[in-house]
Amino acid sequence: MIIIGERINGMFNDIGEAIKNEDPEPIQEWAVKQVEAGADYLDANVGPAVEDSPEVMKWLVEVIQDEVDAPVALDTTNVDAIEAGLEVHEGSAMINSTTAQPEKMESILPLVAEYDANVIGLAMDKSGVPKDAETRTAKAMEIIANADARGIPMENLFIDPLILPVNVAQDHAPEVLETIQRVKKLADPAPNTVLGLSNVSQNCNNMKLINRTFLVMAMAVGLDSVIAEANDEDLIDAVATAEIVLNNDVYCDSFLNQFRKK
Amino acid sequence: MGLSSLEIYKKLPQTNCGDCGHPTCMAFAMQLAEDKASLDECPDVSDEAREALAAAAAPPITDITIGVGDYERTLGEETEIFRHDKTFFNETGVAISVSDAADAEAIEERVEQIDQLTFERVGQVIEVDMVAVTNDSDDAASFKEAVEIVADNTDRILILVSEDVEAVENALEVVADRNPLIYAATEDNYEEMTEVAKENECPLAVKGEDLNSLAELAEKVKDLDYENLVIDSGARNASQVLADQTVIRRKCINDKFRPFAFPTITFASGETPAQEIAQASTYIAKYAGIVVLSETVELSEMLPVLTVRQNIYNDPRVPVTVEPNQVNEIGEPDEKSPVIITTNFSLTYYSVEGEIPSDAYIIPIDTDGTSLLTAWAADKFGGKKIAEIVNEETDIGDRVDHNKLTISGHVAVISGKLEEESGWDVVVGPREASGLTNFIANRWEDELEA
Numbered sequence: 001m002i003i004i005g006e007r008i009n010g011m012f013n014d015i016g017e018a019i020k021n022e023d024p025e026p027i028q029e030w031a032v033k034q035v036e037a038g039a040d041y042l043d044a045n046v047g048p049a050v051e052d053s054p055e056v057m058k059w060l061v062e063v064i065q066d067e068v069d070a071p072v073a074l075d076t077t078n079v080d081a082i083e084a085g086l087e088v089h090e091g092s093a094m095i096n097s098t099t100a101q102p103e104k105m106e107s108i109l110p111l112v113a114e115y116d117a118n119v120i121g122l123a124m125d126k127s128g129v130p131k132d133a134e135t136r137t138a139k140a141m142e143i144i145a146n147a148d149a150r151g152i153p154m155e156n157l158f159i160d161p162l163i164l165p166v167n168v169a170q171d172h173a174p175e176v177l178e179t180i181q182r183v184k185k186l187a188d189p190a191p192n193t194v195l196g197l198s199n200v201s202q203n204c205n206n207m208k209l210i211n212r213t214f215l216v217m218a219m220a221v222g223l224d225s226v227i228a229e230a231n232d233e234d235l236i237d238a239v240a241t242a243e244i245v246l247n248n249d250v251y252c253d254s255f256l257n258q259f260r261k262k
Numbered sequence: 263m264g265l266s267s268l269e270i271y272k273k274l275p276q277t278n279c280g281d282c283g284h285p286t287c288m289a290f291a292m293q294l295a296e297d298k299a300s301l302d303e304c305p306d307v308s309d310e311a312r313e314a315l316a317a318a319a320a321p322p323i324t325d326i327t328i329g330v331g332d333y334e335r336t337l338g339e340e341t342e343i344f345r346h347d348k349t350f351f352n353e354t355g356v357a358i359s360v361s362d363a364a365d366a367e368a369i370e371e372r373v374e375q376i377d378q379l380t381f382e383r384v385g386q387v388i389e390v391d392m393v394a395v396t397n398d399s400d401d402a403a404s405f406k407e408a409v410e411i412v413a414d415n416t417d418r419i420l421i422l423v424s425e426d427v428e429a430v431e432n433a434l435e436v437v438a439d440r441n442p443l444i445y446a447a448t449e450d451n452y453e454e455m456t457e458v459a460k461e462n463e464c465p466l467a468v469k470g471e472d473l474n475s476l477a478e479l480a481e482k483v484k485d486l487d488y489e490n491l492v493i494d495s496g497a498r499n500a501s502q503v504l505a506d507q508t509v510i511r512r513k514c515i516n517d518k519f520r521p522f523a524f525p526t527i528t529f530a531s532g533e534t535p536a537q538e539i540a541q542a543s544t545y546i547a548k549y550a551g552i553v554v555l556s557e558t559v560e561l562s563e564m565l566p567v568l569t570v571r572q573n574i575y576n577d578p579r580v581p582v583t584v585e586p587n588q589v590n591e592i593g594e595p596d597e598k599s600p601v602i603i604t605t606n607f608s609l610t611y612y613s614v615e616g617e618i619p620s621d622a623y624i625i626p627i628d629t630d631g632t633s634l635l636t637a638w639a640a641d642k643f644g645g646k647k648i649a650e651i652v653n654e655e656t657d658i659g660d661r662v663d664h665n666k667l668t669i670s671g672h673v674a675v676i677s678g679k680l681e682e683e684s685g686w687d688v689v690v691g692p693r694e695a696s697g698l699t700n701f702i703a704n705r706w707e708d709e710l711e712a
Contacts, residue, residue: 141288144268185295187268 001239001248002041002225004073004094005034006198008064010047019056020049027060028067035068038239038260039230041094042068044085045075052076054084061085061093073120073227079107086115094118096227097160100125100139105146113150120158120194121147123179129162131171133178136161140183144191158194158225159183165202166210173200173214177221184222193218194225212238219246236260264318264518267295273311274304281305322514324523326465326492326551328355329419330441333391337492337551338525343515349577352525355552356542356567357392357421358559362408363399369408372559373415379564384584388568390418394445394554395433397424402432409433413440421445421527421554427454438462443492443552445527447483449475456486467527469494473506477521484521491524492551498531500541504548511549525551535563543570581631582608587655593621597663600706602691602698603648604670605629605637617695619702623658627651638673645679652684664710668701670694 007030010016018026031042044060046052061072065088073094074085082095097120098108112119121143123136130136140159147157161179164172176195184190195218201210212235215226219242228235240259243249252258271291282303284290293299294315301307301315325339337355342348358376360369373393380389395412397405405424413420413436420442422433430444446469447455459466468483468491470476476495483491495506510526513519528550532538535558545553547570558564576582586606592615599621604614606626610633615624627648629637637643652658652667667686669677671693681688689709692701 138289138292141267141271141292145271145288148268148272186266186292188266190266 001219001243002192003039003230003239004041004043004194004225004227005037005039005230006043006227007034007229007231008042008060009045009075010049011045016047016049019046019060022059024063027063031064031068031070034230035070037230038236038262039070041073042070043073043075043096043227052078052081054078054080057081057085058088061088065090082108083111086111086117092116092118094120094158096120097122098143100142105143109147109150109152112147112152112156118156118158119147119152120160123159123161129164131175133175133182136175136179137182137186140179141186144186148187154187154189154191157191159191160194160196163195163197163200163214165204166200167204177217180218180223181221192224193222194227195223197226197228208232208234211235215239216242265295265315267292270294270315273308273314275306275308277306279306317520318518320523322518322523323525324489325352326490326525328441328443328465330439331417333417333419334441335391335419340511340549341515343511345574346578349579350575353575354546354550354571355392355419356390356571357394357552357554358390359394359396359423359554359556360408360412361396361398362405366407366411369411370415373412375559377416377418379559379561381565381568383569383572386572388572390564390568392419392421392552394421394423397426397429400426402426402429405429406432406436410436413437419443421552425451427451427458430455431458434458434462434464438464441465443467445469446494447479449479452479452483453486456483456488459490460488463490465490465492467492467494469496471496473509480521480524492527493522493524494527498529500531500544503528504544507545507548507550527552527554529554530556532557535560539563539567542567546571547574583631584608584611584626586626586628587651588625589656589658589661590624590626592618592624595621595623597661598710599623599662600668600702601625601658601662601666602668603627603652605632605634605643607631607633610634614695614698617698619699622702623661625652625656625658634670634672638676643673643676645676646683648676648680649684652686666709
């Protein structure tokens with residue numbers, strides 16, 4: 001399970017402030033904390049506090065990678081900001097994200113190929129989030145075919161079937177689970193699948209319980225990766241346990257610790 | 263259909279004409295992958311696409327039948343890269359070569375020696391199953407003669423090793439009905455050799471210079487409409503054989519690469535029996551359909567090779583068991599030695615056997631190969647059942663002059679019932695087998711007198 005830590009996001013006050021003041025400390029603190037908790041990638045999103053510019057993204061990537069070895073998921077809709085991030089990034093970055101919209105793919109996928117980056121592909125286009133699994137899968141297929149045509153290997157592609165909050169869009173969750181199953185069969189080797197997990201529980205009660213329950217269910221149908229709160233101990237415990245039950249990791253008595261050390 | 267949507271889509275014309283009833287070629291590909299549409303619905307589909315789709319439905323490695331009668335066997339049809347993922351299905355054929363350059367008497371003697379390479383191990387017969395006659399004389403008549411002598415002296419499967427089409431043709435006059443493997447079609451002789459194999463309906467080995475030339479040659483032979491094939495990358499050096507065998511198996515399973523979709527033949531090239539045995543064992547573990555040895559004919563040398571094969575091809579999904587419901591002697595037990603009851607799960611049995619410091623009897627009870635506590639929980643290790651087996655299926659009562667059965671402390675709870683049903687006294691031994699040394703040294707004397 002590839003965990004993409006969601007915490008370095010300007011939406012959170014401490015990060016927003018830090019970006020505004022160009023103070024690397026809170027960002028680096030969260031980078032370390034998330035990696036120690038088991039995060040494989042660190043999502044970096046400038047947030048609403050400052051303008052989403054190439055300079056800020058570049059600064060964010062440098063600040064993070066000065067402190068930890070983990071790759072960064074460049075979370076922005078600004079293509080120039082993505083490219084600026086890629087230029088300074090060490091190792092294989094992740095781009096968050098493209099949709100199946102042709103002009104969007106046209107601008108993002110060449111960067112993915114050029115920088116040997118990973119990319120999250122949202123299973124939607126300009127008409128919004130599809131309601132059923134079939135349409136989600138069709139959108140995913142468009143991204144897959146496009147990426148393949150550009151020589152992007154499937155393991156660099158992370159299809160996000162787009163989960164919506166269960167309190168207002170309850171009927172989407174089962175469709176998302178079905179989409180994950182279908183997407184894993186679209187190509188061989190299969191693309192990765194990813195979820196923006198926190199979405200499932202927005203404005204719900206028992207958010208963390210909903211998050212980890214859904215995550216385990218999604219893992220059972222083939223989810224490879226998740227954007228989530230890496231410092232939610234119970235969540236990571238649930239992931240580690242699911243890996244054991246799915247026979248992805250070899251069982252040992254200290255499996256909860258071993259998972260975090262990987 | 264076996265192919266993913268993406269693979270199918272790439273083979274479709276991508277005209278998006280909609281004549282198939284689906285809005286786009288991509289949508290059609292997705293329906294095809296789920297078996298919800300037929301390729302015939304597309305008006306512009308190419309022959310190449312048809313072939314690819316048909317190939318994807320075929321098993322990754324073809325099954326080839328070789329030999330006849332008792333020795334007839336299937337090679338290939340494997341689906342795994344690692345045996346623990348499921349199992350390896352068709353055992354590697356083990357062949358020993360006989361040279362046609364030797365005189366008739368020497369050939370006969372060697373074949374007799376090979377014919378004795380049959381062993382019984384853990385209740386199964388394991389044996390060298392093939393003889394490879396090699397045309398070292400370069401003479402068609404001597405080859406035919408040698409093949410005839412070999413065929414007269416053994417029923418084992420024959421491999422005709424000669425690149426000389428005439429020699430093979432002559433030899434087949436006498437042994438074609440034994441369904442031997444013809445070795446080999448090469449770049450130089452493949453057209454005629456394939457013709458001969460076809461006429462006689464015998465499996466044919468295709469030998470390349472390396473993996474690339476092998477793939478090309480296999481395709482050429484397939485174009486001649488013959489697919490009863492075994493393949494050889496030509497490698498003889500052990501590390502290259504290992505690499506080639508691995509690439510061949512992976513290309514078949516992971517990429518459905520059809521030119522390699524056949525069982526392989528490998529040759530141990532070591533100069534001493536020890537080297538040959540090490541090579542043969544490696545090739546058996548690493549996907550060889552057939553392994554040919556030339557130096558090794560001694561019983562003591564072949565037993566380990568055949569044991570490796572038996573173990574590698576053992577189905578890991580089925581628990582390994584020992585022969586149950588019989589008295590096994592450890593050391594030289596006498597009428598005062600302890601009688602230890604355990605299960606026939608090999609892990610359990612050998613844990614017990616390995617811990618016994620001196621002379622004792624062990625009786626493994628048939629629990630379908632499950633461990634002590636598993637068997638007890640599943641009602642396969644109860645007092646009544648053990649009593650019946652001990653009293654009715656073994657002669658342990660005649661072998662000892664005491665009346666004590668020792669069971670593990672883990673199943674102390676069955677001792678009452680076992681005593682009642684069997685008429686033996688039950689001694690509750692240590693819970694773990696590691697306690698047996700101490701038990702026999704310090705407690706058994708007292709128990710015996712009690």
